[in-house]
Amino acid sequence: MDIKIIFQDVLTEGQKKEIWELLKAYDHEFVPPLSARNSAFKKIPGKDGNLVINEEGPVVYFNEIINYKFVLALLDEKIVGFMTYIPNHTVAVEGYEPFVAEYASTAIVTPECRGQGAMKRFYKEIIERNPGKNVATRTWSGNEAHLHVLAKHGFELFATLKDDRGPGIDTVYYIRRG
Numbered sequence: 001m002d003i004k005i006i007f008q009d010v011l012t013e014g015q016k017k018e019i020w021e022l023l024k025a026y027d028h029e030f031v032p033p034l035s036a037r038n039s040a041f042k043k044i045p046g047k048d049g050n051l052v053i054n055e056e057g058p059v060v061y062f063n064e065i066i067n068y069k070f071v072l073a074l075l076d077e078k079i080v081g082f083m084t085y086i087p088n089h090t091v092a093v094e095g096y097e098p099f100v101a102e103y104a105s106t107a108i109v110t111p112e113c114r115g116q117g118a119m120k121r122f123y124k125e126i127i128e129r130n131p132g133k134n135v136a137t138r139t140w141s142g143n144e145a146h147l148h149v150l151a152k153h154g155f156e157l158f159a160t161l162k163d164d165r166g167p168g169i170d171t172v173y174y175i176r177r178g
């Protein structure tokens with residue numbers, strides 16, 4: 001499978017539609033679903049069990065991330081995966097000293113293209129484009145594929161918010177220092 005990885009500063013209207021379709025299709029693989037979130041970097045909702053799913057899908061989430069920087073995975077010019085990141089983002093976690101990083105907010109790869117290194121290459125692209133800078137992200141504690149990729153790129157665990165996404169599911173912040 002010949003997957004091409006490209007950096008895209010500003011998405012075309014057609015690409016925005018493709019990103020929306022991917023968000024909608026894989027919304028519920030995220031914990032909690034993207035359609036229950038108000039932001040890609042603020043507090044995760046649902047800790048108290050009070051999760052409100054938007055029936056229209058991850059509209060709020062889409063409208064936020066569509067303005068970030070994108071790294072795209074293309075197969076025959078079709079988007080089969082992406083990672084978004086916010087440049088020079090101040091990562092502020094309660095109880096920890098804030099720091100500035102290239103903040104990877106969201107990644108999806110379609111199931112048929114998983115396990116071929118696309119996510120690994122998204123991070124490689126961001127790291128190589130930003131020499132000397134920190135790269136950071138957050139995910140949930142059971143996201144083995146993501147955690148595996150972070151370890152391979154030398155990310156370190158920065159903060160753990162215990163049971164932040166429900167019983168036994170922590171929010172974990174990772175940093176790769178520049």
Ligand SMILES: CC(C)(COP(=O)(O)OP(=O)(O)OC[C@H]1O[C@@H](n2cnc3c(N)ncnc32)[C@H](O)[C@@H]1OP(=O)(O)O)[C@@H](O)C(=O)NCCC(=O)NCCS
Pocket residue numbers: 026029030105106107108109110113114115116117118119120121138139140143144145146148149
């Ligand atoms: C997470 C996701 C983006 C990974 O994309 P991908 O292109 O398949 O990732 P890669 O191929 O670069 O790397 C995945 C690595 O994790 C490993 N992996 C996959 N599932 C695993 C598991 N359950 N346990 C341990 N390792 C696992 C793969 O073997 C691979 O490692 P390898 O290169 O050493 O073989 C994709 O699974 C996805 O879209 N998931 C749903 C949405 C999601 O969770 N997004 C991230 C949320 S923050």
